Amino acid sequence: MQRIGVFICHCGTNIAATVDVKAVAEALGREPGVVFSTDYQYMCSESGQTLMRDAIREHKLSGVVVCSCSPRMHEATFRKAAEKEGLNPYMVEIANIREQVSWIHKDVAEATEKAIILGRAAIAKVHLNKPLTAGESPVTKRALVIGGGIAGIQTALDIAEAGFEVDIVEKEPTIGGKMAQIDKTFPTLDCAACILTPKMVDVAQNDKIKIFSYSEVESVKGFVGNFKVAIRKKARFVDEDKCTGCGICTEKCPQKKVPNEFNMGLDTRRAIYIPFAQAVPKVATIDANYCTMMKTGKCGVCQKVCGVGAIDYKQQDVIVEREYGAIVAATGFNPMKPTQYDELGYSTCEDVVTSLELERLMNAAGPTAGTLLRPSDKKHPHTVVFVQCVGSRCDAENEKGKPYCSKICCMYTAKHAMLIREKYPDTEVYVFYIDVRTPGKNFDEFYRRAVEQYGVHYVKGQVGKVVEDNGVLKVQASDLLSGEQLHIDADLVVLATAVEPDKSARSIATMLTASMDTNDFFTEAHAKLRPVESPTAGIFLSGVCQGPKDIPETVSQASAAAAKVIGLLAKDKLTCNPCVAESDELLCNGCSSCEKVCPYGAITYADKEFRGPNRTTLIRRVASVNPAVCQGCGACTVACPSGAMDLKGFSNRQIMAEVDAICKM
Amino acid sequence: MQDVNYRPKIVAFCCNWCSYAGADLAGSSRLAYPADVKIIRVPCSCRVNPLFILRAFQRGADGVIMAGCHPGDCHYTSGNYFARRRMTLLFSMLDYLGIERERTRVEWISAAEGAKFSKTMNEFAATIAALGENKRLEDLRCKK
């Protein structure tokens, strides 16, 4: 029989206001095996932990039940405290009476009764708990960063700085990401390229960093410290080692009509191309969808002009297998295509553009060489209307848009408005907004400059309709403050479209077994306390893939993720989860059912000699689990009909004991 | 006659990574659901053995729900896919034996879906309350 101590936490009033903690302590104190039961204001506090440790010592406790907040919050805290007192940490169980009781129930009697039942279930489990010892597994001292935007770049640089190897996998031909497309940055108005490209060069020159550009992650196996990743290097039909990036091929290529994605399709590029001048790696790529040689077998101009013989039309995709100790998701975002907002005329009017398109229209390296000309007639616009929150902050029911605020639009629109007014003072600029959100350092000052110094017309209201009429964009809007309907004849309309996680994020999350929220942003391990970690051990989050962010936030998070990775890679060994599967060889019949459902290949078989009846011996095939590889999912335990396979810490009997305690009449 | 004081007993097996966290989120968002629902934490939905479900009914549960990560989002890659097949077959068999199909349910609830967790549990509790006591898989020895 265990000697169990029960500790009921008040959590200030979080629990105690709804649960009669004294009654719970009293009721659970009467349970068989419970030798000590008490309540305390904050069990997680230093003095709460001391209370628990004193009780373990004085009452010779063999098991502990803490009725408190979610085990996801403080299970580790209480287990550590118990361990300090010499009690095996796995002899501690938590009954979640905050998230599952006090926070959702109002009636004290009902909440108290439920708290008692959950406490009994935890006690029933502890009765069957056994001390568990964690094993160890080695750490591969290399990290993988998926995505080569500013987030990935910063994370990689910081990890490399600490002396560890890092690979960056970028699906585009160059790293740089969205920041490379941006003209100026708020609130300082410094040039994005000027601050980004030196970092790109640092990456290229850092011998700890290896860039897999034009590559995608194919599969991920393994677990924290021991990931095995297959990377698909897509055929770019140019030998990366030979290509010098001289660009002669991109000038001579006769296929000139390829929409230029870097410039948001506002101009064209060649079939063989280098996305932009400062690309890293500065290597050409053939776009097989447009290349005449690839499509018809006739042309070969690039091959002829290439001085180093780098062109290889027969190049194939290559799969590279690499091992990593940690993986960082930095998959970034895309602005939502506003094609579903017909009323705003994006699909029908050339002069309705997105904000990122406007960035290119204002960029010196863009299609207009930095002169603001509208796409349709290449004329300078005199009236520009900005529409905020296109696709952001929508009702949950509205399937067209996103429920969240994209966070960066208010500031970059202020930036755009300000830049236009500065360069072209003859231009009238209107901004239609729901709210203007400027909670950042120097942000509100920046916005106020746009309004006060630059005379941008901020109108609280929504644009209902944009229709083109003879080259004029008729903008129909409502001014919510005056209650008037506005009709503006605009030359250019700019839509601040929602930030959307990159489409590849979902499949990458699946490979990483990292969880995502309903909007396809990666979920962090804890919203407040572990914001750069995924709940999946060894997976870290950097940049917008976790939620909308501006550049400084992205960079901070990227460095934070790097710090977490460094912390992991600095260890030689990792402590394994001791709650792993275990095979009872006396029961195992070697049928292999468990092996078939193990996602980690942790189960192996061997013929072993056993004692048969009446002093005979017999040889049987039995399963064994590699505890360093097993992650403790339990799939095998259900596949096993004889119950030979069981999961430590979540054994059949433990779970059934919880069931019994909960259902008890 | 149904006892007016009848409160159903509902066992919810929740995977540690998604649904249990979803329940935590429901809690921290104060999204209530009936106290009749009691959660058992399992590492993964694939840890839920049909034995546990029958056990719950035996011991007096009126409804059993299993909640796991959305298909494709399993923390262990494939656990919920196996769980889905197992539960599909088990539930189909229970139905075949004439045991009310509404008493068992599977939902995929992510860590971010506190609202869905609460909504699901409210709905399920209402379904079970309407069905009344589990008579077809009861073990009278376990009743008071």
Add this chain to the structure above:
Amino acid sequence: MKKLSSAKLNEFFAAIAASKALYLPVDNKSGKAEYKKWEAGEEMSKALNTVRSAKDFFFPQTENLMEFKMDGKRVEVIDTRAEAEDFVIFGVRACDAASFKILDSVYLVDPVDSYYKTRREHGVVVTLACGKPAETCFCKVFGIDAADPAGDVTAWETDGAYMLRANTEKGEALLDSVGALLEEGDEAAVAAAQAKTREIIERLPLSSLSTEGLGVGKTAELFDRPEWKTLSEACLGCGTCTFVCPTCQCYDVRDFDTGNGIKRFRCWDSCMYSDFTLMAHGNSRNSQVERFRQRFMHKLVYYPDRNNGTFGCVGCGRCLSRCPISMNIVKVMKTMGGKNK
């Protein structure tokens, strides 16, 4: 000797059922006979015998013994035996009737099994002589007369009537209680029915089965016979033979944890099971050969040894028709017994 017109059979049943629970063989949905509580409209089965024996009435498959109730750290012991009802079993065959004596020899000797005893006292057994024994029948081998079964009352089915003979006070009382339905019996009709049955028995394939070489004092001779291995080779180790057997009397005592306490019950056990008489040190009979031998040695040697030569088998033939692999006591007797080979 009393006589009951077949036309009045239902009235007779109704009259008995008015004061006592009446059980009789009824065909189930699979067309097999099983004992069922009689209700108006229920037809008695025409089958020779029930799949399960009549021992269930006195020695049910599971039976509550007591309960330990726990309230926190307090334990209370409660007797949970089912309340005894007065009952009548109608249509018990000679073999099953004979099996009751074997069960009595176990349960009614010191220490008396009070659960069993209570039920024996409350039950009235009405036997029914066999009209057409089957090829699997061999009760004769053990000195049982299928044409003249024991019991509190013995019944014979004759043309258009049942002849009833009370054998005990309980039997007398039963017949008295329904005396209004009965007429004076016809001994000659009984004798004719008996002669017919006995004539069939003589022609049955197992009529010449012998117990020679078996029984009292044969332990040493039979225990190490090599044939046990071959006989038991196909045995699945299931409990079918045991559970359909009217004389198997072994049980296990188990505790069931209800969450609020422990319900202690007993249930049939089978010596064919690998966990039979499992003890802390392990199992006393580790292989199926040993378990198989135990079952048949018990019926054919150990039991006679302790009971003046009475065999622990009544020749009902249930195990012959029910064993999944058709291994049975007759095959054992033929292999081990002297004269049968």
Add this chain to the structure above:
Amino acid sequence: MQEMMKKRAIELLANGTCDRVLGWTNGDFAYDQTPALFRTEQELEEGFVYNGFSAANLSKYLVKECRAGGKILVFLKPCDTYSFNQLVAEHRIKREMIYVIGVACDGKADVEKLKEQGIDGITAIKEEGDTYVVSTIYGDKTVKKEDVLAERCVNCKSRKHMVYDELIGEAGDVIADCGRFDMVEKLEAMTPDERYEFWRGVLSRCIRCNACRNVCPACTCEQCIFDNPKSGVAQKAAANSFEENMFHIIRAFHVAGRCTDCGECSRVCPENIPLHLLNRKFIKDVNTFYGTYQAGEDPAAKPPLGRYEKNDIEPGEAGGVKA
């Protein structure tokens, strides 16, 4: 047929291909055959039998025999070969230790069906074409084989051997339209209340003799959870309706995707419980939900519960309820 088999077995014993033969041996009434091992020519000559009453599936005995060493000759009917393959797939028997002779089968007779026809006092049975001539103490009776065909053989799914080293008798075919799911469909078409009544009616007869489990070639656990006091779910007897249901649901679940539908469970049930209808439900569900799968057809096939598809049916769409 029987003589050919006996002759071949004697040859294979003599030439050392095997050192023992697993077959069937006769009993007292022509129908009560017992699976038996034959080690000598004499034993074969005296006891070997194969006819319409050689019903037992011998494959499961190989689990024990493989442990004993040596090489075993086994006679397998078509349905038994599925069990054999399944046992090989699950590493319960060693293919290389076994010499398989596939024997043709045109369905086995059920003695209970004979008795239902009023035939009693049986002393001998002879096969004559498509009839059985039954000798009884009351004289000879002739019955058509098809009238006394065992339940499982009425819906025989295959007369094709999935595995053999040699074949005696004609090779048969898989019978696609065997109608083995007809009764399952009939049950499915009932209301839940009717289904409940049906199953309560039959399962309440269960005496937990474990014959179904012990004969089942898919039930080869070293120790069944229901026998293991440490499992927490051990039951020696079905104490009530819940335990009856529990045992049969879990047993069916444990063999789901592994059961070859050999029908032994129903054949041996002393209470005539149609246990195969539980297993067939799972087989039918697997076929419907996950594509046709026949356990034991291909020992290399991945079992349906050991694999998955990303777009598998949701439990709510199949049995439970999903909002």
